[in-house]
Amino acid sequence: MTRSFRSLTLGAVLLAAGALTAPAVLAQEAPMAGMHMMQTPPSLNLSAHGEVRMAPDMATITFGVVTEAPNAVEAMRSNAARMNEVMAALRRAGIAERDVQTSGLNLSAQYDYVQNEPPRLRGYQASNQMTVTINDLTRVGTTADAVVAAGVNQINGISFGLKDSSAAEDRARQLAVRNLQAKAALYAQALGVPLAGIRSLTESGGYSPRPPSPMYARAEMAMDAGSTPVAAGELTVRIDITGVYDLGR
Template identity: 75%
Template sequence: MKSAFKSLMLGSALTAAVALSATAPAMAQTAQPVQMMQPAPSLNLSAHGEVKAAPDMATISFGVQTEAPTAQQAMRDNASRMTEVMAALRRAGIAERDVQTSGLNLSAQYDYVQNEPPKLRGYQAVNRVTVVINDLTKVGTTADAVVAAGVNQIDGISFGLKDPTAAENQARQMAVRALQAKAQLYAQALNVQLSGIRNLSEGGGYSPEPQPIFAVRAMAMREDASTPVAAGELTIRIDITGVYDIAR
């Protein structure tokens, strides 16, 4: 009985081995090597377009700083002076919507002497305001008016455009033309043909830059002269990057 069982097992094993050996050549013949896809050759280029434009608005940031022995007195003095400043802005023709509080701070002030603990001198209150001026002829006179009303800090002035869309679009067109010309130049130098642009991305744009302005009216040329302010020109720049496919 055991001999018959061993014979049966041996026969099954031989049959499986024969079947495996018969299919092995077929599997070897159908297996194909994996081919890695090579990326298409391309040109990765960048260009920019730049236009100049005259500003039609200005933004001034200024503040009122007061000091007093107590915090309450410092805040009261600051509020009284800022009230006069707001009234001066209204008289200068600045609309309420163009005036925004940008910061309010109260801090303790100390005197420091070597080898001694700090001594409280009092408190300092600072109220900062940002004003948009839509008439550039009023920039200098507005700065003088708020200084006369109590402003003792002017942080800076920036000129801008109420609507930069047209200037940005013009810069975009110039950037695209520059990118196309650069791509054609490279294609000719490499003796290849371009098959089209695969990707285009944009950066840059309109960004007004702050400029310093005199904070003290006494620095004007004459006592009756308004602070001179020159608007100059703005630079609107658009940067783009493009990927061009090269025909195989």
């Protein structure tokens, strides 16, 4: 009994000693964590961009054939016959089949509306929309004229683009980084502190083809004296970047 009592007494003393020393250990760790957070260097969070302007080397035209007839079958048949003529005209213009895509096909009933009277069916309208890629900009105007002569009665728009934008994007990246570095150096000089290394860098933007816009005639930029004049202009490739720089003390 005496030996057991002594063992219990010794265990209680050790537990009490542990309880007394644990807060001291925690108290020592807390200031160390605070010191670690205080050692985070000051930083600059900046953004910049680079732009490159280039002449386009391809164009995309969207057009359509719209026909009307008293009944649906006749409207579709008439539309198909005219579209076959348009496709033949595209082949004669040197447009490859892979560069021609159907982008819309629609058939709808057409009604006449008179006040205080029920709608009266007038007939049916068939619409076939095509998107054509032209890789030779000298053929844009002549191609538009050819499809209109073959039966196209609706041109929805034209857009210009680049077949390969990688070189322009890389050049824009270089310009963006130069602008970011110059801005960071300027801030550090104004603050009177040395500029340390860059901590992170993120990118956004890049080349994005413009959506089709209506075709406007510009005689001063005519591709061919005898065709519809088309102005290609220039495209802008832009890269946006954001960087975080550490500052010295």
